[in-house]
Amino acid sequence: MPQTALITGITGQDGSYLSELLLKKGYNVHGIVRRASIEDPVHRLHRLGHILEDIELHPGSLESYPSLYEIVRKVSPDEIYHLGAQSFVSYSFEDEFSTINTNLNGTHYMLSTFRQCAPEARFYFAGSSEMFGKVKNVPQTEDTPFHPRSAYGISKVAGFHITRNYREAYGLYTASGILFNHESPRRGYEFVTRKITSHAAAISKGKAKELILGNLDAERDWGHAQDYVHAMWLMLQKDEADDYVIATGTTNTVRKFCELAFEHVGLDYRNYVKTDSKLFRPAEVAALQGDANKAEESLGWRPTKTFQNLVIEMVEHDLAQI
Numbered sequence: 001m002p003q004t005a006l007i008t009g010i011t012g013q014d015g016s017y018l019s020e021l022l023l024k025k026g027y028n029v030h031g032i033v034r035r036a037s038i039e040d041p042v043h044r045l046h047r048l049g050h051i052l053e054d055i056e057l058h059p060g061s062l063e064s065y066p067s068l069y070e071i072v073r074k075v076s077p078d079e080i081y082h083l084g085a086q087s088f089v090s091y092s093f094e095d096e097f098s099t100i101n102t103n104l105n106g107t108h109y110m111l112s113t114f115r116q117c118a119p120e121a122r123f124y125f126a127g128s129s130e131m132f133g134k135v136k137n138v139p140q141t142e143d144t145p146f147h148p149r150s151a152y153g154i155s156k157v158a159g160f161h162i163t164r165n166y167r168e169a170y171g172l173y174t175a176s177g178i179l180f181n182h183e184s185p186r187r188g189y190e191f192v193t194r195k196i197t198s199h200a201a202a203i204s205k206g207k208a209k210e211l212i213l214g215n216l217d218a219e220r221d222w223g224h225a226q227d228y229v230h231a232m233w234l235m236l237q238k239d240e241a242d243d244y245v246i247a248t249g250t251t252n253t254v255r256k257f258c259e260l261a262f263e264h265v266g267l268d269y270r271n272y273v274k275t276d277s278k279l280f281r282p283a284e285v286a287a288l289q290g291d292a293n294k295a296e297e298s299l300g301w302r303p304t305k306t307f308q309n310l311v312i313e314m315v316e317h318d319l320a321q322i
Contacts, residue, residue: 003026003027003078003079004027004075004078005028005030005077005078005081006030006031006075006079006080007029007031007032007080008062008080008081009082009083009084009085009126010033010048010055010057010083011045011048012047012083012084013047013184013186013187014083014126014225014228015083016051016186017184017186018081018229019031019051019055021226021230021233022233027079029054029055029056030055030056030071030075030077031048031056032057032058032059032068032084033060034059035059058071058075062102062105062109063101063102063106064109065109065112068113069113069117072110072117072118076117076118077118078120078122079121079122079123079124079236080114080118080121080124081232081236082107082123082125083126084106085102085155085156086098086152086155096151099152100154102155103156103158103159104158107125107158107162108162111162111163111166114166114172115172122173122175122241123163123173124174124175124176125159125160125176125177126176126177127156127159127176127177127179127243128152128153128156128179129179129181129221129247129290130152130153130288131146131148131153131156132147132148132288133150133153134147134149135147135288138287139221139249139289139290140245140288140290141245141290141291141294142178142244146160160243173236173241174241175235175236175241175243175244176243177243177244178243178245178246178290179228179247180220180223180246180247180248180288180289181193181220181288182223182246183222183225183314184226184310184313184314185317185318186225187225187314192214193314194318195211195213196211196213196254196258197261197311197318200262200315201265201318201321201322203262203267203272204265204266204319207322209272210272211258212273212274212275212276213254213258214276214277214278215254215275215279216254216258216273216275217253217254218287219288219289220251220253220287221249221250221288221290222252223303224303224304224310226305227304228246231246231295231301234299234300238298242298244292244295244298245290245292245294246290246295246301247290247291248292248307249289249290249291249292250289250307255269257311258273260311261311261314261315264311264315265315
C-alpha cells in the first residue's frame with residue numbers, strides 16, 4: 001500500500017515542491033486549501049497546475065478546528081506536513097493579531113486533530129530561522145536560544161514548543177525543521193528575493209525603471225526550496241522524531257543578491273536600486289546563519305544548489321515570464 005501524505009500550505013512554494021517529491025516516491029498526496037482556491041484554480045493553484053490531476057485537495061481552514069478534524073479523519077494520513085502559515089514577516093508587523101492567531105491556533109488545531117484521528121502518523125512542523133531573531137551566537141544550531149523579533153517569529157517559536165510538547169507529553173511522532181531562508185522561481189512576489197529578480201528582469205526589458213528596497217545590508221542564509229523539502233521528508237523517515245536546523249551554512253546580503261541578479265541581465269544594480277527607510281523592519285534581524293551539521297550527520301542531508309545558481313534560476317524564470 002502506498003503511503004498517504006497530508007499537506008497544509010500545499011499551494012505555496014514549499015507545498016508544491018513537496019507534492020512533486022512525494023508523488024515521485026509513490027505517495028498518495030492530499031492537501032488542505034481554502035475553498036476560494038478551489039473556486040479560482042487559475043490564480044490560487046497555479047503552482048500545482050501541472051499535478052492537479054495527481055493530488056486530492058480538501059477545502060478547509062487552519063482557523064476552523066471542525067474542518068481540519070473532518071479532513072484528517074477522512075484522509076487518515078501516514079505523514080502530515082504542516083507548512084501552512086501567514087509567512088510574510090513584514091506583514092506580521094502590520095497585523096500581529098491575525099499572524100499569531102492563524103499560525104499558533106492552526107498548529108495547535110492540526111496537532112490536536114492528528115492526536116485524535118491519526119495518532120500513528122508522523123507530523124512535521126515548519127519552523128523558521130526567524131525564531132532565532134536577535135541571535136546569541138553565529139552560526140545558529142538546534143541549541144541556540146530563541147529571541148524572535150517579529151510576530152511571525154514569535155508564532156513560530158510557540159508552534160515549535162507546542163509541537164515538541166505533543167511529542168514529549170503524548171508520545172507522538174512530531175518533528176520540527178528550523179528552516180533558514182529558501183527561495184525558488186515559485187517564491188511569492190511580496191518576498192524580497194522575488195522582488196529583486198522580477199524587477200531585474202523587468203528593468204532589463206524596459207518594463208520597469210527602478211526597484212525600491214529596505215535594508216540592503218541584512219544578511220541571510222539562502223538555499224533552494226527543492227533541497228529543503230527533501231530535508232522535511234527525510235526527517236519523517238527516522239525511527240525517532242527530532243528537530244533539525246536546515247541551512248547552507250553561508251550568508252549573503254540583500255545587496256549581493258541584487259548585484260548577482262542585475263549582473264545576470266547585464267546591469268549594475270546601483271543604477272536602479274534605491275532604499276526607503278519605510279521598508280526597514282521595526283525590529284531588524286541583522287544576520288542569520290545556520291549550522292546544519294546535525295541534519296548532515298543524522299539525515300545524510302546536504303544542500304545541492306549554490307546561491308549563485310539560485311539567483312540565476314530565478315532571474316531566468318522571470319525573464320521567461322516577461
